[in-house]
Amino acid sequence: MSTFTFETAPKIICEQGGAARLGEIAKGLGISRLFLVTDAGLIKAGLIDGALASLRSAGVDVTVFSDVLADPPELSVQAAVDAARAAAVDGVVGLGGGSSLDTAKLVALLARTPQALPEIYGIGLARGPRLPLIQVPTTAGTGSEVTPISILTTPSHEKKGVVSPLLYPDVALLDGRLTLGLPPAITAMTGVDAMVHAIEAFSTRLKKNPLSDALALKALQLLYTNLPAAVNDGRDADVREAMLLGSLFAGMAFANAPVAAVHALAYPLGGHYGLPHGLTNSLVLLPVLEFNLAAAEGLYAELGRAILPELASANDSTASRAFVAAIRARVAAMPYAQNLREAGVKESDLPMLAEDAMKVQRLLVNNPRDVTYADALALYQAAY
Ligand SMILES: NC(=O)c1ccc[n+]([C@@H]2O[C@H](COP(=O)([O-])OP(=O)(O)OC[C@H]3O[C@@H](n4cnc5c(N)ncnc54)[C@H](O)[C@@H]3O)[C@@H](O)[C@H]2O)c1
Ligand SMILES: [Fe+2]
Incomplete structure (x- = not known):
């Protein structure tokens, strides 16, 4: 007999064009002031337009953070967390590749319960709670939308992970249309x-x-x-x-x-x-x-x-x-x-x-x- 534990995100939606329902999904989680985490490449590719239109028509107030960097450096994640706190948001969407999703996880966690990043590298050290979190991958990919892991780059060029079940999102939304233009x-x-x-x-x-x-x-x-x-x-x-x-x-x-x-x-x-x-x-x-x-x-x-x-x-x-x-x-x-x-x-x-x-x-x-x-x-x- 096997003895094992298995965990994943509580809700996974797979739907071509599903990003157009993001407003409804955010509302369903009680979000009214949302922080959308993405990178400049995705803005340029026009990939957040549909999501933004949907959120705005659902009456959700959106702050867009598009300064995510690849292999997110600690400092850039901290900047995202600070911006989310300043905007007093009550929910987070990560829309992008693994770098955006990993940044969004830590924003949802640290905007609500401040802890210094170096304190939470490793397994199970994050306190929580976190803000409601929706993850929308645009690469296929890291699978970060269903992992309890966020990988950052430290100032000494090490890649370190925060691992905590708090990093599973409330909803992972897979919309294949967002990946059609991936080079x-x-x-x-x-x-x-x-x-x-x-x-x-x-x-x-x-x-x-x-x-x-x-x-x-x-x-x-x-x-x-x-x-x-x-x-x-x-x-x-x-x-x-x-x-x-x-x-x-x-x-x-x-x-x-x-x-x-x-x-x-x-x-x-x-x-x-x-x-x-x-x-x-x-x-x-x-x-x-x-x-x-x-x-x-x-x-x-x-x-x-x-x-x-x-x-x-x-x-x-x-x-x-x-x-x-x-x-x-x-x-x-x-x-x-x-x-x-x-x-x-x-x-x-x-x-x-x-x-x-x-x-x-x-x-x-x-x-x-x-x-x-x-x-x-x-x-x-x-x-x-
Ligand atoms: N959390 C986890 O479980 C996990 C697992 C594996 C990797 N990672 C981390 O994820 C990061 C890598 O993520 P990635 O490989 O998805 O790349 P990425 O998020 O760094 O994005 C790479 C580039 O692709 C562009 N891009 C993304 N989607 C696009 C689209 N649909 N159309 C056009 N351009 C698009 C972005 O603008 C960016 O320039 C690394 O930091 C890695 O360590 C995390
Ligand atoms: Fe990987």
């Missing part, structure tokens, strides 16, 4: 991030459970199958919705069965070089899969059989190798840098990056195989 490179990077969430949740060492497994398998099927079409023909609404669902399922999975060495090695690349989160995962993914292969053979074989029907009767050794080869081919077709050198990383920085990766024990403990400093360095060298 190919961002589609590719964020889609690979979501695939990594599914792979790492399925092979995580400590909290793997039947629900996270079912979600991770379905997520990987959706993401692996639809990613090429999403990158090559972004205007297909069904493909975009499949990617958002894949990202959601992967998020639900890794919220309960946490990610591991791929993310632990990716974080220092984001922290020191400002490379996009999905790209950093992609750059270290294949070396980590090869490194884990012997320890995770049975699990990688199951993942292989989930995405490649021809492996149905293959043994674990064959199916796990075919899985790694299939992921390698998917990643190789993506329109972005394929190794650390191309991404502009200095070879002389690899020891420093490996030292930083070793600090991410929160995630390394979940890896199917132990990772030492020497392993981390060898993995970065393999990714170079």
Whole structure:
């Protein structure tokens, strides 16, 4: 028998064009003075116009905060929190990629119950309560709309997480139309991030459970199958919705069965070089899969059989190798840098990056195989 706990957001709405109902949804949560957290790219792409019109016609007073920065630095989150307090808002919407959603979570938390950010890094240290929170993802994606995690960049260039069940939103709203214009490179990077969430949740060492497994398998099927079409023909609404669902399922999975060495090695690349989160995962993914292969053979074989029907009767050794080869081919077709050198990383920085990766024990403990400093360095060298 399995003993496990599974948590997710209490309400998930998936609806093409659903952003046009945001006003009604906010009203349903008793919100009348709303703080909308987004970034300048989304304003420029015209993606918040429909949401704003809906909120205003429902009589909701809206303050727009569009200064979210990628891999949110602590200071930019603090600025958002201060602006929300000054506007005396009673609810928060995050509308954007993971950076906007992660910022919105902390605004909802800290606008209501002030705590210093450094006090709440780690697991379960936030006091709450928080303001009502609606999350609307526009990348597929981080799955942040259904995770209890917010990832920030500290002044010393470390990526640190706040983990608390208070960070689950009241409502996650998936509107595939918002992702139709996502450019190919961002589609590719964020889609690979979501695939990594599914792979790492399925092979995580400590909290793997039947629900996270079912979600991770379905997520990987959706993401692996639809990613090429999403990158090559972004205007297909069904493909975009499949990617958002894949990202959601992967998020639900890794919220309960946490990610591991791929993310632990990716974080220092984001922290020191400002490379996009999905790209950093992609750059270290294949070396980590090869490194884990012997320890995770049975699990990688199951993942292989989930995405490649021809492996149905293959043994674990064959199916796990075919899985790694299939992921390698998917990643190789993506329109972005394929190794650390191309991404502009200095070879002389690899020891420093490996030292930083070793600090991410929160995630390394979940890896199917132990990772030492020497392993981390060898993995970065393999990714170079
Ligand atoms: N909380 C979690 O569980 C979790 C999980 C994984 C990653 N993250 C974090 O999320 C962040 C990365 O998020 P992301 O990869 O979604 O990227 P992002 O939020 O940083 O956005 C990347 C870029 O895409 C643009 N963009 C977003 N949606 C668009 C759309 N529909 N059309 C056109 N442009 C659009 C944005 O303007 C921005 O320039 C990182 O900080 C990462 O650490 C959090
Ligand atoms: Fe991620």
